[in-house]
Amino acid sequence: MTTASPIILHHFEKSPFSEKVRVVFGLKNIEWTSVLISRIMPRPDLMPLTGGYRRTPVMQVGADIYCDTQCIIRELERRFPEPTLFPNGYEGLASATAMWTDRSLFQNTVNLVFGSLADQVPQDLIADREKLRGAKFDVPAMTAAIPQMRDQFRAHVQWIEAQLADGRTWMSGDKASLCDVNAYMNIWYVRAHLPNADEMLAEFGNTRTWEARLRAVGHGRSSEISASAALDIAAGARPQTAELSDPNDPNGRKPGDRVEVMPDDYGKIKVSGEIVALSSQHIAIRSRDPRSGEVVVHFPRAGFLVLPA
Template sequence: MAPNDHSVILHHFDESPFSEKIRLVFGLKNIAWTSVRISRIMPRPDLMPMTGGYRRTPVMQIGADIYCDTQCIIRELERRCPAPSLFPGGNEGLASASAMWTDKSFFQNAVNLVFGSLADKVPQSFIEDREKLRGAKFDVAAMKAAIPQMRDQFRAHVGWIETQLGSGGPWLGGGAMGLFDINAYMNIWYVRSNLPVADELLAQFPNVRAWETRVRAIGHGTRTEMSTAEALEIGRRATPQTIEVEDPHDPNGRTVGDLVDVRPDDYGKIAVRGRIVALSAQSIAIRRHDDLAGDVVVHFPRAGFLVTPAA
């Protein structure tokens, strides 16, 4: 079936560990999706008009609704495609919160280990791009010097996974695969994909190695390809489907129609400006207009993001 205005489109690049999370969700839920491959570094002239400047990877597009950050993307995929569930044994709160471990401390450990090990092979253009993204020096020399400490920390993180797998079943949540597994697998996959020493690093963890094979076998669902220009055209001609939702318990009194800036709180702190359409404890959606993309609604999670009144 040809992609249409309601197709699930993922803007990603194949080497992205965060994108691998979403590709695995597609596999677990047997979702047919459209792949739009973006550059690993800027510019991304067809994507930025839709996101309003948000430049972390991946981004999911469904018509003129744009979903940023894996937290937000996963929540929407679970809502649209509830079976099989990402929370087969319950524990939705803990499974969702596990991203604060896997996406932050565990991911930073994996990044430092990978780039410290690659060191001299990292292109200068990539270093310069990541320095702009992070707002700080991307110091591969320092990462290389820290490899012994990063190996220690990687071992500690993987050790937690090994212990959990040894106590409750073939999956981290028990008898069925779920979000716990997808979150934790990301960094194992990232190290495995980049470092020949992955076998050595994982040798003492038989439960993890067997689990890694099971996760990989889930696959990525049914994938077709589309150009960035085609995706932008779909967004331009579509109408956002998000309905207005107030949050009566918003601790700062925000309301539908407020003009706000939304940005990550750690890196890639580029503000996206728009008027609130929907608001909850876990998500915020803002409407914005772009001359190339038309009217879009951009969705963000609340955890890990800052919402401030537009100046």
């Protein structure tokens, strides 16, 4: 399937959340355009697109912008339904795994990675992540907690191992699903940063075979453009998101309402705009910037707050 505007991913190589999306590109053999962004702020050519949302990755299709991997992957599934990320009736459970893999398990792997890197963590990254979290990014405390983090990591990985114990190829059966992509992100992250990853995974033979299978999936077909070229693409496009109401919205929100949207965990920057479309799983708001023109910025609902503006 081809689309008029390219599928653009704003990401950086070492970003585990970006790796989730790159693996989905691989599983669906999608052609995409890569914009490599800095690992820390500022990102002057990206902020006009997101209305200020600052987490990585962000997907752009013309003047439609998708924030958070939940939202990005949902949109990729809509645009490229085959092969599905929800085989064997796994849509609900596979989507819900993000609340495990992206929060509890990810906090565990973040602690392990930064605690192990210890004084190799650059000062500018620490300062940036303190701003992101609104709290001290306490690397020495993470280093001190490594024994507990190892215990917890082991428990999490054992769940993956248990899911593969009957010799199945993927966590939800004979076809890869979002369960695999979500869980793999954390294994990839540990592997990418920790020289003792082999030792940490040694007892989990099925997980190691599954990890190698996921690595072999690759990242689809990509070419690269600059962040300013991506901004020009948005400026030259019109948002394509159609208006959509949700008669069951528990707060009676509707297209045209002005709201502010932000994550409920970290990077709590409010993005404001008028609602264009909403459902139980997404909200899209219209935002304007002199450099990008009008854009529609999409967010997931789980893990996000929608506040009246």
